[in-house]
Amino acid sequence: MIGLPFVYGFAGLTFLAFAVLSLRDATNPKRWGNGAFWGLLALSMLAGDRLGDFGNGLLVLALVAIAGTGQLGRGSGGTAPEVRAERATRHGNRLFLLALVIPATALIGTFGFEHVPGLVNPKQVTLVSLALGALLALVIGMAWLRPHPAAPVQEGRRLMDSVGWAAILPQMLASLGAVFALAGVGDVVGQLMAGVIPEGSLVGAVIAFALGMALFTMIMGNAFAAFPVMAAAIAVPLLIRQYGGDPAVICAIGMLAGFCGTLMTPMAANFNIVPAALLELKDRNAVVKAQVGTALPLLVVNTLFIWWFAF
Amino acid sequence: MSELWVLSGIAVMVLGFVLRFNPLLVVVAAAGVTGLAAGLDLHAIVSAFGKAFNDTRYVSVVWIVLPVIGLLEAHGLQERARGVIASLKGATTGRLLTGYLLIRQISAALGLTSVAGHAQTVRPLVAPMAEAAAEGQAELTEDQREEVKAMSAATDNVGLFFGEDIFIAIGSILLMVGFLEQQGITLSPFELSVWAIPTAFAAFFIHGFRLWRLDRRLDRKGAGQ
Numbered sequence: 392m393i394g395l396p397f398v399y400g401f402a403g404l405t406f407l408a409f410a411v412l413s414l415r416d417a418t419n420p421k422r423w424g425n426g427a428f429w430g431l432l433a434l435s436m437l438a439g440d441r442l443g444d445f446g447n448g449l450l451v452l453a454l455v456a457i458a459g460t461g462q463l464g465r466g467s468g469g470t471a472p473e474v475r476a477e478r479a480t481r482h483g484n485r486l487f488l489l490a491l492v493i494p495a496t497a498l499i500g501t502f503g504f505e506h507v508p509g510l511v512n513p514k515q516v517t518l519v520s521l522a523l524g525a526l527l528a529l530v531i532g533m534a535w536l537r538p539h540p541a542a543p544v545q546e547g548r549r550l551m552d553s554v555g556w557a558a559i560l561p562q563m564l565a566s567l568g569a570v571f572a573l574a575g576v577g578d579v580v581g582q583l584m585a586g587v588i589p590e591g592s593l594v595g596a597v598i599a600f601a602l603g604m605a606l607f608t609m610i611m612g613n614a615f616a617a618f619p620v621m622a623a624a625i626a627v628p629l630l631i632r633q634y635g636g637d638p639a640v641i642c643a644i645g646m647l648a649g650f651c652g653t654l655m656t657p658m659a660a661n662f663n664i665v666p667a668a669l670l671e672l673k674d675r676n677a678v679v680k681a682q683v684g685t686a687l688p689l690l691v692v693n694t695l696f697i698w699w700f701a702f
Numbered sequence: 703m704s705e706l707w708v709l710s711g712i713a714v715m716v717l718g719f720v721l722r723f724n725p726l727l728v729v730v731a732a733a734g735v736t737g738l739a740a741g742l743d744l745h746a747i748v749s750a751f752g753k754a755f756n757d758t759r760y761v762s763v764v765w766i767v768l769p770v771i772g773l774l775e776a777h778g779l780q781e782r783a784r785g786v787i788a789s790l791k792g793a794t795t796g797r798l799l800t801g802y803l804l805i806r807q808i809s810a811a812l813g814l815t816s817v818a819g820h821a822q823t824v825r826p827l828v829a830p831m832a833e834a835a836a837e838g839q840a841e842l843t844e845d846q847r848e849e850v851k852a853m854s855a856a857t858d859n860v861g862l863f864f865g866e867d868i869f870i871a872i873g874s875i876l877l878m879v880g881f882l883e884q885q886g887i888t889l890s891p892f893e894l895s896v897w898a899i900p901t902a903f904a905a906f907f908i909h910g911f912r913l914w915r916l917d918r919r920l921d922r923k924g925a926g927q
Binding site for chain 1: 705706708709711712715719724725726727729730732733736737739740742745747748749750751752753754755756757758759760761762763764765766767768769770771772773774775776777778779780781782783785786813814815816818820821822823824825826827829848849851852853854855856858859860863864867873874875877878881882885887889893894895896897898900901904905908909912
């Protein structure tokens, strides 16, 4: 059955190609750093299951040491704007069709593989379809545009270098969440939040729950991590059992209050920090700042919705 | 109150981000401090972190689209996206992003969360289009160019977050069903997901209003020039 090993294999080979091209880029004074960083990531994707927990931990420390001591540079390359403009006129709107191959394959695969049981692991069908889409778009692009064989990896490496260390920050934060869980951080925060609610105040409990979801999500960078903590500390014992609120409303909208927190924190790196790097913005926190104006009013609305609809 | 010590990792995170240390270093420091406070030894902390890193590799898989996106960009995808928008009469940043917000919310509500995203659509298509539309409205300063790009990424996030929970098989809905079952409360995914609809509308109106105001700012500046 096709599943994560296929996806990780594909990702590993992609990172390996980035590493090799980085090492061969004599114009990048930090090419050893880049080569080692993407090379270690390739090793993690290709052989992570054989390294053991401690081995993987050492691999992480090496990645962090490379990035933390400023050994990641940006390689040269890229296509001149005039060339791009000329090619844009030549290829026209068919470029959009090729760009849409990835989402279209992801879409068709997600629904299509359901009807072919046993071929693709149903739990990982979207990731597998995404990988297939990237592969298919690459094959079509090579056949149609006829670039230099190394062009896709070369251009991909250039984009990867512009993202830099931010590329693994989401994975690092997800791992930090696991350590927090192991240390029982959630339980302590939940007890603290439950302790500040005034006795017998329904409004106070609603506000504490919605605000607590948003705040704890901002700390953890992830509403999934905040929900079990806040729900166990406030929603279930107070809002549902003591005040008899509708659990569906409280939980569903409480989760969305958490999502308002996701919009306001650099800890949700894949949504907030990575795009800033990808769009080459000067301010790392520009996306967070652009979102606060939507997130705060929406948090107020969510709090009111819980109060109105659940009781 | 010795149990409060496990919160020291959170303090490290906040302090590290405020002092602008490299975030990867901050994360590792926070993990170390938290683990020590919980009474784990260094070997156990490194192992726990390594295991979690290996288990969450799927988070970093999204980068496999970069070779294709890079190839397309080298062949003028962004220039083409700008050209299309520049040739459309009445295309403004606000209208364009509001349209994208709606599409993103609806597709996420149908469970199609990975169809669009920052690497897949925002960098190659949405941001260049929004920028081109803004250029048609006013002479852009460097800060405004940044604002338009940041708003493009923000619109993708808002559309995704406040659309996806309407879909019954999304992770957060299944998490809630599982959690409530442990607490002795049985709910179907559908009962939860319908309650994501009011917030979806609120998100569309609030963010749409902000995009409309962005348009007004750009238009006013353009008229003054």
